[in-house]
Amino acid sequence: MERIPILRTSEFLLVTIQVDMHDRLAMTLQEDLTDQIVRHHSRGVLIDISTLEVVDSFIGRMIGNIAAMSRVLDAETVVVGMRPAVAITLVELGLSLPGVRTALNVDKGMDLLRRSLHGTPNGGS
């Protein structure tokens, strides 16, 4: 069965969505991620959507669900790499991804995850 690969570091899970996902594939990713968070005690999830040309309400909802589910499982989700045209369209569509943390790129997303897990002088939310 078709799946989106999930990479694992010592603390985090990394997902790079590189295909135009159909809805079932998005649902599978949601289930796989929650499984792996629990199995590996991951504290953070980084989702790279820099190659996604379209985020419609279904994919947007999936991203929101992953963020909410991982929070319940004591993990943080950061979405990185959203294209400007996608951001403009999402907001016009009426979806501003409330509750989803975002960063411009993978490096900044990793920083954000590490800061929120290990704390910094300006940490706390």
Add this chain to the structure above:
Amino acid sequence: MNAEELRAVRSSEDVVLVRQAVRALAVKLGFSLVEQTKIVTAASELARNTVDYGGGGFVRLQTLAAGPRVGLRLTFEDKGPGIENLELVMKDGYTSGGGLGLGLGGAKRLSNEFEIVSRPGEGTRVSITRWR
């Protein structure tokens, strides 16, 4: 030159194929990246509605030329249960299924022209147009 193409919209794979077909046409018509993204996203919402609520149907993709203006018109048609209360389904947040209820209102906001015709028991036709 006006041209048109018909495509089946029956499964979530078809929704992906519709997105790709709309993207290819929008690129060919010289739409900007933001315009492409808007019409492709609107098409994705409407194609999903056709599959999820209309029980499948088809889409007509038309390229339009009106004087100096170039546009893309997408008409989604199904023979599903139809919509009882059009005003209600156009409202953001209203959903009869498990969605976010942004599909129709969102597709309208992402388009220049929007038209919906629906009769309970007969089906639904939604048409959107975006001009370059």
